[in-house]
Amino acid sequence: MTTTLGTSPTDLAGKIITPDDRRYPLLRSTYTTTGRPAAVVLAESAADVASALRLAREQQLPLAVRSGGHGLSGSATNNGGLVIDLSEMRRVDVLDRDARLVRVEAGARWAQVAQALAPHGLAISSGDHGNVGVGGLATAGGIGWLVRHYGLTVDHVRAVEVVLPDGTQVRADPVNDPDLLWVMRGAGAGAGIAVAFEIEATELRDVGFAQLVARVDPAGETLQGWSDVMAQAPRELSTKVILASHGTTPLAVITAVVASDNPATIQQALQPLLGIGEVTVQQAHIVPYTDLVSTAHLHRNTGQMPSTTTNGLLTDITPDAARALVTAATGPDPALIQLRSLGGAAGDPDPAATAFTHRHQETLVIASMFPPHDRPALSAVWDTLAPHTDGAYVNFESAPDDTTFTRAYPGPTGTRVRELWKRYDPDSILHRPPSTSETPPSGSPSSSR
Ligand SMILES: Cc1cc2nc3c(=O)[nH]c(=O)nc-3n(C[C@H](O)[C@H](O)[C@H](O)COP(=O)(O)OP(=O)(O)OC[C@H]3O[C@@H](n4cnc5c(N)ncnc54)[C@H](O)[C@@H]3O)c2cc1C
The missing domain is CATH 3.30.465.10 (Uridine Diphospho-n-acetylenolpyruvylglucosamine Reductase; domain 3)
Structure with a gap:
């Protein structure tokens, strides 16, 4: 769809990037999605954002809001609409x-x-x-x-x-x-x-950083071992696990970060992980935190990573859940499975204190597939994991729909979110309003994106 932008407000002069601008190819897309918006407004202030909103309203253009462009659903771009890009606002x-x-x-x-x-x-x-x-x-x-x-x-x-x-x-x-x-x-x-x-x-300055690799048994005992260790772990320790197939052997690649620069504290926090099975330590260092969220990661977004992703939260890794996770990562059409440890400080707030209500769950599981695999292929894998989940995190969902909304914002949280979205955005400029019927929580990704 090609849309031509009408008259633009003078206060946005030089900040509206249209398809004929040489900067447009590097601004049209997000990390996962190639877009063709009518224009991208490079806002430099809150006043610019307000002007861009007015422009979108006056010209009845669909609106997308972009900060980093890393959203998995690609909602930070569109076809034929206006994108408000905040990348110039980075103080x-x-x-x-x-x-x-x-x-x-x-x-x-x-x-x-x-x-x-x-x-x-x-x-x-x-x-x-x-x-x-x-x-x-x-x-x-x-x-x-x-x-x-x-x-x-x-x-x-x-x-x-x-x-x-x-x-x-x-x-x-x-x-x-x-x-x-x-x-x-x-x-x-x-x-x-x-x-x-x-x-x-x-x-915080420096942290302990370790990478370990564990063989994963098909019965899932290694994963249960990891979960048991994390349930007892000091708060300084957070871990992420990627399940990978290595020939016929599933492996867990574990990244462990200890929020301390004290070697003894780091060693004590990491030691129990060595007992979860056949584990080898690839590396363990003390590094600046900036190495983990590195400027080496910075890149332009050009739609280079099309993918389909969904997620769920686990209260507990039961034997059945552990087996299902291993199968999801090693079956004939495997998904990339990531596990993130929660608990510790993530469980401290009252569930009603913020719109992120999930405070009792111990693990986030994220499942992704890449072309040529699409949403139906991911759904086939996810259907086996969904019954073990209890809620979801809206940001690891590439096709958010009413079901996602209900899983991310269950019960009274969802009711309050709906009410507040309606109060602050009565014309649904920012978001399609979620259905008001209380969809029963289900873990299945149902949309086709
Ligand atoms: C490679 C990768 C790694 C990730 N790792 C993590 C992780 O470790 N932990 C984690 O929690 N998440 C992670 N995420 C998910 C991440 O939180 C979301 O993708 C997030 O939306 C990205 O933020 P962004 O500003 O880059 O998004 P954008 O693509 O710019 O925006 C996505 C959507 O967020 C909303 N939005 C963006 N900016 C604003 C704003 N200023 N005001 C209001 N709404 C806004 C809009 O609806 C927009 O469409 C990861 C994603 C990727 C692709």
């Missing part, structure tokens, strides 16, 4: 070093945040990749390398500067518009456009 400022309070603009990448905070001895746990944007992650969750030590990113967001769909600029904090703050911490994408966050960072 990172320490507001109060004693209180560890920092202000981060939504268009920064997490590598840039880590880099800017390192000289102050501060860090924010975000995700595992430096090219992911602040805006998409800090409005939804943030399950990062330090998740069991620090909690989720949203747990430490103290205020958000938001441009509402009607163009109003608001600061949401516990005193001024606490409802908006609540929804921006877990379900922000449907309420407003975050332009900056005030986040409480943690004192």
Whole structure:
């Protein structure tokens, strides 16, 4: 579809990139999805965001909001619409070093945040990749390398500067518009456009980093062993497991991060992992946190990684769940399976404190497939895992629909999210409203994207 942009507002002069602009090829797409928007607005301020919203309304253009362009659903681009791209808004400022309070603009990448905070001895746990944007992650969750030590990113967001769909600029904090703050911490994408966050960072310079490889038995005892170790582990330890097929032997590639620079603490935290089965240590070092969310990850997004992804949360890895995970990773059409440890600080907040309500689950499981495998192939694998799951994280879903909404925002959380999206975005400029009927939670990815 080709749409021509009508008259543009003068305050956006030079900031509207149309298909005839030489910068357009590097701005049209996201990491997973090639788009062909009518225009991309490179916003430099909240006022620019408000003007771009007005432009989209006046010309009735579908709208996409982009911070880092790493969203798995590709919703940060479109065909024939307007994209508000925040990548020019990437300042990172320490507001109060004693209180560890920092202000981060939504268009920064997490590598840039880590880099800017390192000289102050501060860090924010975000995700595992430096090219992911602040805006998409800090409005939804943030399950990062330090998740069991620090909690989720949203747990430490103290205020958000938001441009509402009607163009109003608001600061949401516990005193001024606490409802908006609540929804921006877990379900922000449907309420407003975050332009900056005030986040409480943690004192951190170097961390323990280890990579281990374990043979995985088909009965899943190794995975249960990993889960048992993580249930008892000190909060300093967070781990991610990738299940891979190596010939006929399934392997678990475990990345372990210990939030400490003390060799004895690191060794003590890692030691129990060696007992989960036949484990070899590939490497163990003390590294700066900036090595984990590295500026080496920074790249342009050109639709280079088409994929289909879904996820679920596990309260417990039962023997049946462990077997199902191994089968999903090693069957005839295997999915790439990742497990992320939760618990620790991620379980501390009251489930009603933010729109990210899932606080009792111990593990996040993410399943991905890549072309030529598509959604039906992923569904075939996921159907065997879904019965073991209890909720989902909206950011690891490439085809979000009503079922995703119900799994990510169950019960009273979903009711409140729906109400607040309607209050702040009555015309559904940002998000298709989820169905008001209470769809029973199901773990199956049903959409065809
Ligand atoms: C390689 C890779 C690794 C990842 N690793 C992790 C991880 O370790 N932990 C984790 O928690 N997640 C991880 N994710 C998922 C990540 O949290 C989401 O993809 C997130 O949406 C990316 O943020 P972004 O700003 O880059 O998104 P974008 O693609 O820019 O935006 C995606 C959507 O988020 C919303 N959005 C974006 N910016 C704003 C804003 N400023 N205000 C309101 N809504 C906004 C919009 O709906 C937009 O369409 C990973 C994703 C990838 C591709």
